Amino acid sequence: MAKRDDIIQLLNGWLEPEKFKDYCPNGLQVEGCGDVHRIVTGVTASQAFLDQAVAAGADMVLVHHGYFWRGEDPRILGIRRRRLATLFAHELNLAAYHLPLDAHPVMGNNIQLAHVLDFREAKPAGEAGESGLLWTGTLESPLSPEALAERIGERLNRMPLHVGGGAAEIRTLAWCTGAAQGFIEQAVGLGVDAYISGEISEPTVHSARECGIHYYAAGHHATERYGVQALGAKLQEALDIEHLFIDVPNPV
Ligand SMILES: [Zn+2]
Incomplete structure (x- = not known):
């Protein structure tokens, strides 16, 4: 088990998001439980991915494409409400790293x-x-x-x-x-x-x-499946947590 805040601190130290002008916030995007046993990584925090992560017993999901993109309608409606409701219902933490993870x-x-x-x-x-x-x-x-x-x-x-x-x-x-x-x-x-x-x-x-x-x-x-897997593996090496990558195929 590792503390959520320690995981985020470690990730921020590795990826240095402050060095990037990005289109979304990097780091912890949605706060869930404080103690993390299992991290599930994926490319995009879509509903299908969240549902599979919940089924796999995740306490934290770590993705390349999270939420809250610049210029997006900020209202909590439709698919956005359902995704956030899933996170809240399971006290699931959402962490996302965009450009810092490409680079x-x-x-x-x-x-x-x-x-x-x-x-x-x-x-x-x-x-x-x-x-x-x-x-x-x-x-x-x-x-x-x-x-x-x-x-x-x-x-x-x-x-x-x-x-x-x-x-x-x-x-x-x-x-x-x-x-x-x-x-x-x-x-x-x-x-x-x-x-x-x-x-x-x-x-x-x-x-x-x-x-x-x-x-x-x-x-x-297809080109962005690999960074988040390397990051998850590195976390598993550094901390007492389990890591699992879930691929939700996308033809684009
Ligand atoms: Zn991308």
Whole structure:
């Protein structure tokens, strides 16, 4: 068992949310019980995730996508009421880390994705790299664009959408997990053969084609499963708590 406040203090120390200008509060978002035995991690604090976490006996849920996003209607209506009611009914703590969890050099979504996809020499790069959001790396040996798509599909259990083109063989890459298609031109500026992110927008296709870069939309959810798992494992190592990751599949 560990104290809720000690867990949050530890997480804040590791992830340093004060260094980020984010679109949501990072850290404890909804207060539940003071003593925590079991932490369930997940990508998004959706209703389905909360229901499974409750069934698994969680005292705290720790996610990448929590609540209270900037610009959102702040009223407690509809799905928001039901989600909060679930948390309150079970005295469940909700902790969420957004950009600090993308960026962390060891447990972050970007570095963890590099491990999953076997990208080498991973390091933050460029303007967005200063905040840990855009990363570059290399492949251990060059891959055809199709072979890279296959590797991503196998390892993430979801086939990516591949658009654009350019190099006949891919050696260098840039990536940012989640809804980071907007960094494509920064990736072009780095001179890499391919850029990988989660989501795609209509203009991303034209940027990829006209800039001559391979773009892979590998899934917002699929690219962001790994940071929170690394964080949960680290907590279990540091404290006397149990950790369990629950994946609620999402095709986007
Ligand atoms: Zn995200």
